[in-house]
Amino acid sequence: MKKVHYEEMLCKSALNHVRGMPFKWSLNPYKGCVHGCHYCYARRYHKFLDLNAGEDFSGIIFAKTNIATVLRQELRKPSWKHEQVGVGSATDPYQPIEGRLRLTQQCLQAFADHATPISLITKGTLIVRDIDVLSTLAAGPGCTVCFSITTMDEELARRIEPGTPPPAKRLWAMQQLVEHGIHAGVLLSPVLPGITDDLSNLEGVVKSAAAHGAQFLGTKILYLQPGTREHFLEFLESEYPHMLPAYEKLYPGPYLPKKHQTQIQDRVQRLKVLHAMESVAAPAPNVERQLTLML
Numbered sequence: 001m002k003k004v005h006y007e008e009m010l011c012k013s014a015l016n017h018v019r020g021m022p023f024k025w026s027l028n029p030y031k032g033c034v035h036g037c038h039y040c041y042a043r044r045y046h047k048f049l050d051l052n053a054g055e056d057f058s059g060i061i062f063a064k065t066n067i068a069t070v071l072r073q074e075l076r077k078p079s080w081k082h083e084q085v086g087v088g089s090a091t092d093p094y095q096p097i098e099g100r101l102r103l104t105q106q107c108l109q110a111f112a113d114h115a116t117p118i119s120l121i122t123k124g125t126l127i128v129r130d131i132d133v134l135s136t137l138a139a140g141p142g143c144t145v146c147f148s149i150t151t152m153d154e155e156l157a158r159r160i161e162p163g164t165p166p167p168a169k170r171l172w173a174m175q176q177l178v179e180h181g182i183h184a185g186v187l188l189s190p191v192l193p194g195i196t197d198d199l200s201n202l203e204g205v206v207k208s209a210a211a212h213g214a215q216f217l218g219t220k221i222l223y224l225q226p227g228t229r230e231h232f233l234e235f236l237e238s239e240y241p242h243m244l245p246a247y248e249k250l251y252p253g254p255y256l257p258k259k260h261q262t263q264i265q266d267r268v269q270r271l272k273v274l275h276a277m278e279s280v281a282a283p284a285p286n287v288e289r290q291l292t293l294m295l
């Protein structure tokens with residue numbers, strides 16, 4: 001197993017004011033993510049720390065150990081307007097170190113104490129530990145939890161997102177939350193053209209999400225910003241060398257051409273209809289957009 005180096009750091013602010021997104025605030029207790037998804041858009045942020053977007057992103061993790069204290073100071077300010085905060089917008093708030101440090105848990109308690117609604121995205125099954133505080137948020141200011149799932153195929157998941165809990169366990173965790181009255185669902189995201197976009201893979205996720213009581217299902221196609229792009233293409237070269245030329249052609253820029261995006265979106269939409277997911281209440285449009293933008 002790969003050795004992970006953890007570093008503690010002190011943050012000056014807990015809430016990040018986000019521009020150009022449909023939400024104003026985000027909070028990330030960690031930098032870097034041991035889940036190591038090869039497509040992760042946050043890989044490029046490690047470059048801002050003079051680290052690389054490859055091994056360093058999943059092997060050098062920073063923990064903001066004072067984040068809950070700083071957050072409480074910010075939430076106590078009379079100017080705080082109790083706007084929704086996106087938790088884990090850059091890295092997974094339930095990666096394994098959270099089991100020991102409990103930074104996400106402490107922040108959720110602060111949000112509950114200060115009547116602040118949250119949305120959260122994760123692949124971590126550790127989230128079930130925090131069902132109590134999530135239930136408090138759900139019954140009060142509001143709480144939406146999205147589980148990111150790209151495939152139900154465990155072997156494929158291990159290849160493209162090597163440090164994550166198996167997809168079936170993520171759905172199990174989602175179901176626990178739903179059964180406790182927490183608004184939780186699935187983001188089938190990101191869809192990787194030629195790797196996870198076939199009908200049978202997409203149907204595996206939609207069908208399983210429906211069977212586990214997902215309250216919504218959103219989707220988003222892979223996008224490749226500089227930083228993430230280099231790492232992902234290296235991954236393809238090593239694991240799917242035959243796909244590399246097609247990706248270089250399909251992704252001259254960060255986004256898949258619109259017509260291919262529409263084909264995939266239509267495929268997912270048809271599957272939602274087939275599995276009676278189309279009428280399932282979606283999160284508020286801004287929440288769904290926020291969460292799909294994260295991946």
Ligand code: SF4
Pocket residue numbers: 033034035036037039040041042090091092122123161
């Ligand atoms: S996609 Fe999410 S779980 Fe995967 S490495 Fe990025 S932050 Fe971690």
